[in-house]
Amino acid sequence: xxxxxxxxxxxxxxxxxxxxxxxxxxxxxxxxxxxxxxxxxxxxxxxxxxxxxxxxxxxxxxxxxxxxxxxxxxxxxxxxxxxxxxxxxxxxxxxxxxxxxxxxxxxxxxxxxxxxxxxxxxxxxxxxxxxxxxxxxxxxxxxxxxxxxxxxxxxxxxxxxxxxxxxxxxxxxxxxxxxxxxxxxxxxxxxxxxxxxxxxxxxxxxxxxxxxxxxxx
Numbered sequence: 001x002x003x004x005x006x007x008x009x010x011x012x013x014x015x016x017x018x019x020x021x022x023x024x025x026x027x028x029x030x031x032x033x034x035x036x037x038x039x040x041x042x043x044x045x046x047x048x049x050x051x052x053x054x055x056x057x058x059x060x061x062x063x064x065x066x067x068x069x070x071x072x073x074x075x076x077x078x079x080x081x082x083x084x085x086x087x088x089x090x091x092x093x094x095x096x097x098x099x100x101x102x103x104x105x106x107x108x109x110x111x112x113x114x115x116x117x118x119x120x121x122x123x124x125x126x127x128x129x130x131x132x133x134x135x136x137x138x139x140x141x142x143x144x145x146x147x148x149x150x151x152x153x154x155x156x157x158x159x160x161x162x163x164x165x166x167x168x169x170x171x172x173x174x175x176x177x178x179x180x181x182x183x184x185x186x187x188x189x190x191x192x193x194x195x196x197x198x199x200x201x202x203x204x205x206x207x208x209x210x211x212x213x214x215x216x217x
Contacts, residue, residue: 003120006049006077007033008040008066010058014105018053021109028116037061044070049077050120054099056083056090064093068162071098078119082107089214092153096161101126149213155197161215163190167203168210 005028009015015033022028031047034040037060044052052070056063067079079099083090091102100119103112118124156164159180166176173187180187191203200206210216 009055168207168216
């Protein structure tokens with residue numbers, strides 16, 4: 001069975017390079033491509049690809065917003081983030097928002113193809129890969145604290161992670177509710193669970209936690 005792929009990247013030359021690489025495979029079919037976030041969402045809705053290969057840093061709507069909106073619409077495509085950024089916040093954001101893999105753009109073509117096939121089969125070890133990337137350049141003395149925070153972040157549901165990010169960005173409960181189309185009471189209930197999971201007492205401490213872990217910058 002063929003793997004139907006949508007490529008999303010604002011650099012045409014990079015998209016052309018990917019198409020040339022993947023054209024050599026027999027089981028991967030590129031159904032479409034997009035150079036910006038809005039087009040990506042439209043194409044995802046039209047083609048319902050098995051996998052969306054997505055860049056993060058794009059003008060206008062970035063990759064994380066594309067990921068969030070496609071998930072909210074209910075499209076079942078899996079996501080592979082292919083980015084030049086190895087920033088801790090970008091990686092954690094992407095995985096918590098529902099990405100199935102996070103890869104650096106310097107990955108070689110053979111490994112990229114292997115990951116695409118693995119993600120399609122649901123066999124890609126995303127958590128192990130996440131920890132590997134995050135720990136590669138971290139200082140030894142920071143390792144224990146970072147590991148503990150990752151465990152706390154991992155406890156958060158996708159919705160809780162979104163709310164934590166919005167709280168740290170300065171939104172009120174009412175504004176968060178309006179943005180996510182949920183009641184203010186539901187936001188408060190989520191916050192109670194968030195505070196418990198990340199072991200903080202209030203919004204200020206939650207905001208500090210979010211900044212320390214680059215959930216917001």
